[in-house]
Amino acid sequence: MQRRPLGRTGRTVSEIAFGTATLGDVYGPVDAAAGIRAVHAAIDAGIDWFDSAPLYGFGLAEERLGEALQGRRDRVTIATKCCRDTFERFDFSAARVTASLHESLRRLRTDHIDVYQIHDVEFGDRRQVLEEAIPAALRLKEQGLVRHVGITGLPVRYLRSLLEACDVDLVLSWAHYNLVEDELSTELAPLCAARGIGLLSASPLLQGLLTRKGPPAWHRSPPEVLAIGPRIAALCDAEGLDVAQVAIRFAIDNPQIASTVLGIGDEAQLASTLAATTLQLPPGLLDRIHALAAPVKNRMWFEGRPENNLPRTSAKP
Numbered sequence: 001m002q003r004r005p006l007g008r009t010g011r012t013v014s015e016i017a018f019g020t021a022t023l024g025d026v027y028g029p030v031d032a033a034a035g036i037r038a039v040h041a042a043i044d045a046g047i048d049w050f051d052s053a054p055l056y057g058f059g060l061a062e063e064r065l066g067e068a069l070q071g072r073r074d075r076v077t078i079a080t081k082c083c084r085d086t087f088e089r090f091d092f093s094a095a096r097v098t099a100s101l102h103e104s105l106r107r108l109r110t111d112h113i114d115v116y117q118i119h120d121v122e123f124g125d126r127r128q129v130l131e132e133a134i135p136a137a138l139r140l141k142e143q144g145l146v147r148h149v150g151i152t153g154l155p156v157r158y159l160r161s162l163l164e165a166c167d168v169d170l171v172l173s174w175a176h177y178n179l180v181e182d183e184l185s186t187e188l189a190p191l192c193a194a195r196g197i198g199l200l201s202a203s204p205l206l207q208g209l210l211t212r213k214g215p216p217a218w219h220r221s222p223p224e225v226l227a228i229g230p231r232i233a234a235l236c237d238a239e240g241l242d243v244a245q246v247a248i249r250f251a252i253d254n255p256q257i258a259s260t261v262l263g264i265g266d267e268a269q270l271a272s273t274l275a276a277t278t279l280q281l282p283p284g285l286l287d288r289i290h291a292l293a294a295p296v297k298n299r300m301w302f303e304g305r306p307e308n309n310l311p312r313t314s315a316k317p
Helices: 032-043 061-066 094-108 127-143 156-163 182-186 189-195 224-240 243-251 269-274 285-296
Strands: 003-005 012-014 016-021 049-051 079-084 114-120 146-153 172-176 198-202 258-263
Touching: 003 114, 003 224, 003 269, 012 016, 012 182, 016 032, 016 198, 049 182, 061 094, 079 146, 094 114, 094 127, 114 189, 127 156, 146 156, 146 198, 156 172, 156 182, 156 189, 182 189, 189 198, 224 243, 224 285, 243 258, 243 269, 243 285
Parallel strands: 016 049, 016 258, 049 079, 079 114, 114 146, 146 172, 172 198, 198 258
Antiparallel strands: 003 012
16 A cells, blocks of 8 residues: 655645545445445555544434444544535534534544544635634544544535645545546645645546446436446456456556545455556556546536536636
């Protein structure tokens, strides 16, 4: 397992992060004991970044992760979030940032959080995020309850605009660096490199689109993007490869990204993920995939407040 620096924090992290939404039964019921075994096996394999949030199972993911990390806490980086407790309820107030931290500390059975992130900032009022939520998290950092502070969200241009207006340690963008989306590398990577901000990516499988099984019925990609998934999978199948492993390999090969978050629910998923880290891609395969995906490249859906979904500028491709 390769390790990379997390911006200017002085911390190094595994190139793959264990996403714990699966432990919260977000994608269907997961056997709790199997999930805990997967956490232990991941640590033994060198994965030391565990990404969670109160939203995942409405506390269940944090509870299961906290149980799994008993006796292993000093071997890992725990990242969790605040301000989104349910799929419909958001609260970016300073009071909620502070209260949420103490709730997470109890569920995770720890006395500090390594990485505390304002969750899905595109759903909040920009002024409140900048003037309440982020400063409250930074005060918790000053108190020693939090080691590093970050923001997360979907729209990369809005994330960039927030980074330009505040001073946080890291940013996590999801679904924007994979075989059909790469705006993370143009919209966020240059600023992060210039300012020493840790850059993380999540959902390299684009919420199941880049898998043999295909995306769930609720997937929000436009029809033309949904249609490209099976065609990319077929290209990989022709080479005897699993499209999911090809997608993971592509994602972690970007040195600008400190760590890529992947949902892992059991040891079988973990084994498949780890196999991708040593996968040798046939010459020309990525070129063929990129050519196939070019007509639908970066046709992302939008979430959050309309004013927070910023259009591309004329200078951007």
